[in-house]
Amino acid sequence: MNKINYPIYINFLNLFLNTSLYFFVITNLDINKFYVLLFYLSSFFLIFYSFNFKTIFFEKFLSIFVWFGFPFKLAIPYVALSFGYEINLFPENSSYNNFSKDVFNDAINFSLCGILGFIFASIVRKKYIFFYPLEKNLMKNSLWFFYEKYKFKILFIYIITFISINFLNLYFEIYQKGISSNFSPNFLIVIFKWLLLMGFSSFACCFIYYDLVKKKNYKFTSVLFLLESFFSNISILSRAFVFNVSILFISFFHLFKNNVRINFSVVLSLLIFAILLIFLNINITSKLRNCVVNYQDINKSEKIFFSKNCLTSQEKVLRKKISATVSKISSLSFARWVGIDSMMAVMNKKENLNLSYYIFFLKEKKILFEKSYYEKYFLNKDKSKTHIIDTNHIILPGFISYQSISGSKFFVFLSCFVLVIIGAYLEKFSYRYSYNNFILSALISYLFVFRIIHFGYLPFNTFIYLLAIIFTFLQFRIYNFILSKIKIL
Secondary structure, three states, rough: OOOOOOHHHHHHHHHHHHHHHHHHHHHOOOOOHHHHHHHHHHHHHHHHHHHHOOHHHHHHHHHHHHHHHHHHHHHHHHHHOOOOOOOOOOOOOOOOOOOOOOHHHHHHHHHHHHHHHHHHHHHHHHHHHHOOOOOOOOOHHHHHHHHHHHHHHHHHHHHHHHHHHHHHHHHHHOOOOOOOOOOOHHHHHHHHHHHHHHHHHHHHHHHHHHHHHHOOOHHHHHHHHHHHHHHHHOOOOOOHHHHHHHHHHHHHHHHHHHOOOOOHHHHHHHHHHHHHHHHHHHHHHHHHHHHHHHHHHOOOOOOOHOOHHEEEEEEHHOOOOOHHHHHHHHHHHHHHOOOOHHHHHHHHHHHHHOHHHHHHHHOOOOOOOOOOOOHOOOOOOOOOOOOOOOOOOOOOOOOHHHHHHHHHHHHHHHHHHHHHHHHHHHHHHHHHOOOOOHHHHHHHHHHHHHHHHHOOOOOOOHHHHHHHHHHHHHHHHHHHHHHHHOOOO
C-alpha cells in the first residue's frame, strides 16, 4: 500500500470529526461562534502536525489526549443527545450546569492558547530539534548480541519474573493506584512501582524492536508486551491498559507510514487479542476496586484481593453478561478524559487567578485525608471520607488547566510551548541512548504525556517521575556497558 494513503485517511477523518463536533457545539451552546471556530481549527491542526511530516511519538500521544479532553469532551454530550441518549459528561464537576456564557468563552480561549502553544512548538521541533530518520539502522551492541544468543532463556526468565512480581504485588498489597501503601521497607515499594509502571514494559519494547529489525517473528514478543501490560495494570488496579496498547499499534503505524513492510494479518490478530484483553482488564480491575470499597465485608485475617468474598465476586463476574463491561467502557470513553471540564472549573473562579495563586498551587504538599488544592478551591470539595483502607482518589485538572491558574493566556501559551520542546528533547535522547529503539522511545513519550495530561497534584513529584523515565532508557546503556566488560558473549 502506498505510504501516503495513511496520512490522507487520518487527515480526512480529522477534518470530518472536528467539523462535525464544531456544528454540534454551536447549535447547542450559547457561546461565541468565532472562538469555537478557532478552537476546532487549532484542534485540527494539532492532529495534522502530529501525524504528518517528520513526526515524533510525543506529539502523537499529546495531540490524541488533548483532542479527546477538549474538542471531543466539549461536544460529545450534544452528539449523544442527537441520537436519543443523555450522558453525564462531567460527573466530577457538579457546577457544570451553572456555568455562564463567559465561563465557556474563557475556557475556550485559554484552551486555544494552550493548543496553539503545542502547535508552534511542533513547528520549531520539526525544523530545529529532532525527527526520525527514514533509514532504520540498528546499532548493534552487546545487548543485542546477548539477546540473539540467549533469546529463549531471557524470555522465559522475563515471563516468570513479571508474573511473580505481579502476584506478590497484589498479594502483599505493595503498590496499587489510589491506595496508600503500608508495606515496608519503602524502597521495595519504589522498585515494584517502577517495574509495574514502566520497567517491565521497557524490556518488552526491546524484545519487540530486536525481532522487528531482524525481520524475525515479532508476534510472540508483541503478545508478551500485551500480556505483561495487562497483568501489571490489573496488579496496580489501573484501567489504563487501553493506553498501553496504543504504544504498540502507534509503533506499527510508524512503520506503515514509512513504508516498512510489516505483516498486516499479524497486526490485525494482535489488535483483536488486545481488544479482548481491554474488556478483561476493565472488568477484573473494576471488581478488584470494589473489594477495596467493600473491605469491611472481608475477614481482616485475609488478604484483600485473595479473600473469599473478593474471589467469589470474581467468579460471578465471569458469568455476567458482556453488556456490563460495554457500559463501563462507554462511560470511561466519554467521561474520563481530562480537559475542558477542569478548564471551566478554573475559569469559574477567574477573579482569583494570578501568578501568585499559581505559585501557591505549586507549593502543594500531601496531607492525608485532605482533598487536593484543585478540588478544594475549584470544585468546592471538602475533606476526604475516612476509610478503613487509606484511599487516595484525586481529581486532576491536567496541564493546560493547571497553567491557567496563572490567569495569563500568554503564560499558558508559553508553558505549553516549553512542554513540547522538553518532550521533543526527551524523545530525542531516549532514541539515541537506547540505540535507535523507536519502540522504547514511544513508551518513554507515552509515559511522559500520560503524566502531563494528568498533571495537577503535588507538582514536584513530576520531576521525580521524569527522573524515573530518564533512568528507564538509560538503564540499557548500563547493561550494555556491563555486558561489554564481563565478555560472556
